[in-house]
Amino acid sequence: MFKVLTKADFILLILLVAIGLALSWVSLSGSVHGQTAVVTVNGHEYGRYSLSRNQSVTIRQNGHTNKFSIKNGHVQMTYSDCKNQLCVEHSSISRTNQSIVCLPNRVVIEIKGGDGYDAVSN
């Protein structure tokens, strides 16, 4: 079976794994527990919510509705009127650089550090 694989296959595999590892390293480095959830709709900021307070937020825009909850510093999308429901199924997020995206409704929830000020990414 393994005789099928060519030298080029292995080089490609190693290359792709290396790219994957490098990207993981880049996206995971500097990730700390966040303090603010920043909601962006269609590229424009919709609101900022502190992670230290447990709350439930409803985002209403352009006829779409999304709801998310903040509980013990973790953000979870609890409701979306979109079709694919991927954002609702997404695991909860709590660290900087993490985000939940609802593509059909164009809603992005990002975790940022204190006061939403993020020197590294901006």
Place this chain on the structure above:
Amino acid sequence: MQSRTERTRRLTLSAMFATLALIFTYVEVLIPYNLGIPGVKLGLANLVILIALYRMDVRYALMIDLIRILLAGLMFSGLFAMLYSLAGGMISLLVMALLQRTGKFSMIGVSMAGGVSHNFGQLLVAALVVTNARMFVYFPVLVFSGIAAGIGIGVIAYIINRKLPSQLFKGGIS
């Protein structure tokens, strides 16, 4: 000059391939698996596209994939999701066709590159739609899932390809 029967044969076979690809897409819609990250999936339909690429021609593979994406978009996922399938499908087909042409890669290697580039294409469109480059935090996971799914599909395609009759799509394309 192709004979009439030969043309009919090809047309029928292409239609069968497109149907099979559509069924595979549907099977994946039916099986809900959620790993917490959107976009992680096996890509069963790529099995058909790979075989089409090797046994027919890149043009046939392209048409079969386009028909699959169009029909799947209209039937299951909606026009919006069609955009992602289209980006992923076209980029992966381009990459796979190029790698295949070099003659240096096996079907498994080609499929692996296809899996990763498919995920890259989808992510690219997703980042454009939400106008947020942060979408790329998903990319590391999608690279690895693309490799894994690509190898899996590549191995199956390789086995199937060997079992298929050699006269399946007779005498090249002209």
